Amino acid sequence: xxxxxxxxxxxxxxxxxxxxxxxxxxxxxxxxxxxxxxxxxxxxxxxxxxxxxxxxxxxxxxxxxxxxxxxxxxxxxxxxxxxxxxxxxxxxxxxxxxxxxxxxxxxxxxxxxxxxxxxxxxxxxxxxxxxxxxxxxxxxxxxxxx
Numbered sequence: 001x002x003x004x005x006x007x008x009x010x011x012x013x014x015x016x017x018x019x020x021x022x023x024x025x026x027x028x029x030x031x032x033x034x035x036x037x038x039x040x041x042x043x044x045x046x047x048x049x050x051x052x053x054x055x056x057x058x059x060x061x062x063x064x065x066x067x068x069x070x071x072x073x074x075x076x077x078x079x080x081x082x083x084x085x086x087x088x089x090x091x092x093x094x095x096x097x098x099x100x101x102x103x104x105x106x107x108x109x110x111x112x113x114x115x116x117x118x119x120x121x122x123x124x125x126x127x128x129x130x131x132x133x134x135x136x137x138x139x140x141x142x143x144x145x146x
Contacts, residue, residue: 008104015050019131019133027045031045031087032044032048034086047097061090062092
Protein backbone atom coordinates (compact mmCIF):
# COMPACT_ATOMS: atom_id res chain seq x y z
CA UNK A 1 0.00 0.00 0.00
CA UNK A 2 1.25 3.48 -0.88
CA UNK A 3 0.73 6.52 1.35
CA UNK A 4 -1.66 8.01 -1.24
CA UNK A 5 -3.86 4.90 -1.06
CA UNK A 6 -4.47 5.32 2.68
CA UNK A 7 -7.57 7.25 3.74
CA UNK A 8 -7.32 9.74 6.63
CA UNK A 9 -9.31 7.37 8.86
CA UNK A 10 -6.92 4.52 8.01
CA UNK A 11 -3.93 6.80 8.63
CA UNK A 12 -5.27 7.75 12.06
CA UNK A 13 -5.74 4.03 12.85
CA UNK A 14 -2.10 3.36 11.90
CA UNK A 15 -1.07 6.26 14.17
CA UNK A 16 -3.23 4.98 17.06
CA UNK A 17 -1.73 1.48 16.69
CA UNK A 18 1.80 2.92 16.67
CA UNK A 19 1.14 4.96 19.82
CA UNK A 20 -0.07 1.81 21.58
CA UNK A 21 2.74 -0.39 20.26
CA UNK A 22 5.58 0.46 22.68
CA UNK A 23 7.84 0.92 19.61
CA UNK A 24 8.37 4.59 20.44
CA UNK A 25 9.73 6.14 23.64
CA UNK A 26 7.84 9.25 24.59
CA UNK A 27 9.56 12.62 24.72
CA UNK A 28 8.46 16.22 24.98
CA UNK A 29 9.07 19.52 23.28
CA UNK A 30 10.13 18.26 19.85
CA UNK A 31 8.85 15.86 17.22
CA UNK A 32 11.94 13.73 17.91
CA UNK A 33 15.08 14.10 20.02
CA UNK A 34 18.15 12.24 21.28
CA UNK A 35 20.70 13.03 23.95
CA UNK A 36 24.42 12.46 23.43
CA UNK A 37 24.66 10.40 26.61
CA UNK A 38 22.23 7.95 25.01
CA UNK A 39 22.16 8.55 21.25
CA UNK A 40 20.48 5.23 20.54
CA UNK A 41 17.44 6.37 22.51
CA UNK A 42 15.18 8.41 20.26
CA UNK A 43 12.24 10.01 22.01
CA UNK A 44 9.17 11.17 20.15
CA UNK A 45 6.25 13.49 20.69
CA UNK A 46 2.94 11.93 19.61
CA UNK A 47 3.20 14.06 16.44
CA UNK A 48 6.70 12.74 15.77
CA UNK A 49 5.25 9.23 15.83
CA UNK A 50 2.75 10.35 13.17
CA UNK A 51 5.63 11.59 10.99
CA UNK A 52 7.44 8.27 11.36
CA UNK A 53 4.30 6.32 10.42
CA UNK A 54 3.81 8.57 7.38
CA UNK A 55 7.36 7.77 6.21
CA UNK A 56 7.01 4.04 6.98
CA UNK A 57 4.07 4.01 4.58
CA UNK A 58 5.97 5.63 1.74
CA UNK A 59 5.54 9.31 2.52
CA UNK A 60 8.52 11.57 1.90
CA UNK A 61 9.71 14.05 4.52
CA UNK A 62 13.04 15.81 4.82
CA UNK A 63 14.46 15.04 8.26
CA UNK A 64 17.05 17.49 9.55
CA UNK A 65 19.13 17.02 12.69
CA UNK A 66 19.89 20.07 14.83
CA UNK A 67 22.51 19.77 17.57
CA UNK A 68 22.51 21.90 20.68
CA UNK A 69 25.42 22.05 23.10
CA UNK A 70 24.69 22.57 26.77
CA UNK A 71 21.66 24.81 26.40
CA UNK A 72 18.22 24.11 25.05
CA UNK A 73 16.51 25.66 22.07
CA UNK A 74 13.26 25.40 24.06
CA UNK A 75 13.82 25.94 27.77
CA UNK A 76 10.21 25.20 28.67
CA UNK A 77 10.51 21.54 27.70
CA UNK A 78 14.21 20.83 28.45
CA UNK A 79 13.79 18.41 31.33
CA UNK A 80 16.38 15.69 30.71
CA UNK A 81 19.46 17.28 32.32
CA UNK A 82 22.34 19.12 30.73
CA UNK A 83 24.68 18.36 27.88
CA UNK A 84 24.55 18.04 24.11
CA UNK A 85 21.37 16.86 22.50
CA UNK A 86 19.79 16.70 19.08
CA UNK A 87 16.29 17.50 17.92
CA UNK A 88 14.93 16.55 14.53
CA UNK A 89 12.86 18.68 12.17
CA UNK A 90 10.48 17.02 9.75
CA UNK A 91 10.07 19.24 6.66
CA UNK A 92 11.59 22.11 8.70
CA UNK A 93 9.10 21.70 11.55
CA UNK A 94 10.58 20.91 15.00
CA UNK A 95 7.37 20.81 17.07
CA UNK A 96 4.18 20.38 15.01
CA UNK A 97 3.07 18.27 12.07
CA UNK A 98 4.21 19.24 8.59
CA UNK A 99 1.19 20.13 6.45
CA UNK A 100 1.51 16.99 4.32
CA UNK A 101 1.21 14.74 7.41
CA UNK A 102 -1.64 16.82 8.87
CA UNK A 103 -3.51 16.46 5.60
CA UNK A 104 -2.77 12.71 5.40
CA UNK A 105 -4.25 12.24 8.88
CA UNK A 106 -7.22 14.47 8.05
CA UNK A 107 -6.53 16.81 10.98
CA UNK A 108 -7.68 20.43 11.00
CA UNK A 109 -4.63 21.69 12.90
CA UNK A 110 -0.92 20.89 12.90
CA UNK A 111 -0.91 20.45 16.69
CA UNK A 112 -3.82 18.01 16.86
CA UNK A 113 -6.43 20.49 18.07
CA UNK A 114 -9.09 19.10 20.35
CA UNK A 115 -10.85 22.43 20.88
CA UNK A 116 -9.90 26.12 21.00
CA UNK A 117 -7.83 25.63 24.16
CA UNK A 118 -6.34 22.14 24.02
CA UNK A 119 -4.36 20.03 21.60
CA UNK A 120 -2.48 16.74 21.46
CA UNK A 121 0.95 18.41 21.55
CA UNK A 122 0.06 20.11 24.85
CA UNK A 123 -1.28 16.87 26.29
CA UNK A 124 1.91 15.07 25.23
CA UNK A 125 4.13 17.77 26.75
CA UNK A 126 2.12 17.74 29.98
CA UNK A 127 2.92 14.04 30.40
CA UNK A 128 -0.22 12.36 29.08
CA UNK A 129 1.01 8.92 28.00
CA UNK A 130 0.81 7.65 24.41
CA UNK A 131 -1.91 5.10 25.20
CA UNK A 132 -4.18 7.85 26.57
CA UNK A 133 -3.42 10.07 23.56
CA UNK A 134 -4.38 7.12 21.34
CA UNK A 135 -7.67 6.88 23.27
CA UNK A 136 -8.34 10.59 22.62
CA UNK A 137 -7.72 10.20 18.88
CA UNK A 138 -9.81 7.01 18.71
CA UNK A 139 -12.72 8.62 20.58
CA UNK A 140 -13.05 11.24 17.83
CA UNK A 141 -12.23 14.20 20.08
CA UNK A 142 -9.55 15.54 17.73
CA UNK A 143 -10.77 18.03 15.12
CA UNK A 144 -10.69 16.33 11.70
CA UNK A 145 -11.51 17.37 8.16
CA UNK A 146 -12.88 14.01 7.07
